[in-house]
Amino acid sequence: MHAEIIAVGSELLLGQIVNTNARFLSRTFADMGINVFYHTVVGDNAGRLKAAIEIAENRADMIIFTGGLGPTKDDLTKETIAAHLQRPLVTDERAMESIEAYFKRVGRTMSENNRKQALVIEGSEVLPNDHGMAPGMIFSTENHIYMLFPGPPKEMEPMFLTYARPNIMNKLQVQEKIISRVLRFFGIGESQLETEIDDLIDAQTNPTIAPLAGDGEVTLRITAKHQSEAAAAQLIDDTEKLILDRVGEYFYGYDETSLMSELARLLKEKKLTIAAAESLTGGMFEKELTSIPGAGSLLMGGVVCYHPQVKQNVLHVKEETIAHHGVVSTECAAELAENVASLMNADIGISFTGVAGPDELEGKPAGTVFIGIKVKDRPVQVEELKLAGNRTSIRIRTVQHGCNFLLKCI
Secondary structure (H helix, E strand, C coil): CEEEEEEECHHHHCCCCCCHHHHHHHHHHHHCCCEEEEEEEECCCHHHHHHHHHHHHCCCCEEEEECCCCCCCCCCHHHHHHHHHCCCEEECHHHHHHHHHHHHHHCCCCCHHHHHHHEEECCCEEECCCCCCCCEEEEECCCCEEEEECCCHHHHHHHHHHHHHHHHHHHHCCCCEEEEEEEEEECCCHHHHHHHCHHHHHCCCCCEEEEEECCCEEEEEEEEEECCHHHHHHHHHHHHHHHHHHHHHHEEEECCCCHHHHHHHHHHHHCCCEEEEECCCCCHHHHHHHCCCCHHHCEEEEEECCCHHHHHHCCCCCHHHHHHHCCCCHHHHHHHHHHHHHHHCCCEEEEEEECCCCCCECCECCCEEEEEEEECCCCCEEEEEECCCCHHHHHHHHHHHHHHHHHHHC
16 A cells, blocks of 8 residues: 655745644554655645646555645635545535534634535545544545545644544555664764665665764664564664664664753653753753753753853852863863852753854864763763854754763763
8 A cells, every 4th residue: 555645735835834744644654554655745726736636646545635624715625636536525514513513612603614614525434523623534436545634733643543543454454564763873974874884774675774864963764564563673673783783882862862851861760960051052951951841850950151250250160260271171161060060069060161153262263162071979071072063053062962971971
């Protein structure tokens, strides 16, 4: 079974919203053993949508549409598909009752165009919308299955999982499973990583290995296909071992994790607290850490210390340290890390100082970074970096390196 996903909406083409529906559907279909070979995005135009449908019919057995089921004139997905299939649109009474009940519940008058949302293709299997108004639908012909879903992810995802997926699994009696695992690496470039495992990539059949460069890191997606999920997982385990035997020193986690998430997990596991002194990063480290649930038990506090007087008067960096070595130095980073840990009574102190750019500072070029780490009962450590990129990317990558440095330290 081959599938194609067609996202409908000019807002997608204009970059006003991101097509997260395609990502969700592709992952879910992979778990079901259904291949998704094409993603298409088309604007709110009946002619172009009809052309996209005709192309998809020549290369896919199942065509999934997201978006364009709403009440306005530019919502034309089901109208276009119904005309293409030469089927009329009829009112689904259950959907109509649900829409009317919603407006009654919120005390608003229902405009006439909302009745449009209850229209479905005659002969289709209607998928209830428990989180919105427009129902979804599945329409089958001898050669194709057409699936229509609302665009908002908060409506589409539960509709698919609750109603569509069981319907498809039952209809197709899907046996084969496709499972994937993402390995995440930091501190190694995409080209170097690929070179290290080049022979494994060249020899891939099942599982397959796909490298992907991210913002300062690299991921490998390992995908295996088998009728048995356990057997597919074992194929991935075997391939993962071969990869980590070569580049395991750069590996830090799986799937949707991040360096900060792994750091927070490890701090919780070891019951350690942390404090931060941030010059270069201006609070970015603490902001990212506090975005993780439970960070309140980890972060004691921090100081954004851009000005030398704040470094000296608040964090007690010695006057002679700044005079002799400058604020962009190993010595300053070390004192900041030690002193912030002491000031906040934290198990760990981390400091960031450096030059984000675009101009030099203290004769040091943009991208010069010092990260200090003080772990209780251990000597302070400082890592010096030479980073490339613009001001924003240097600051982001500095925080990433800080997390990676801490993971190695603790």
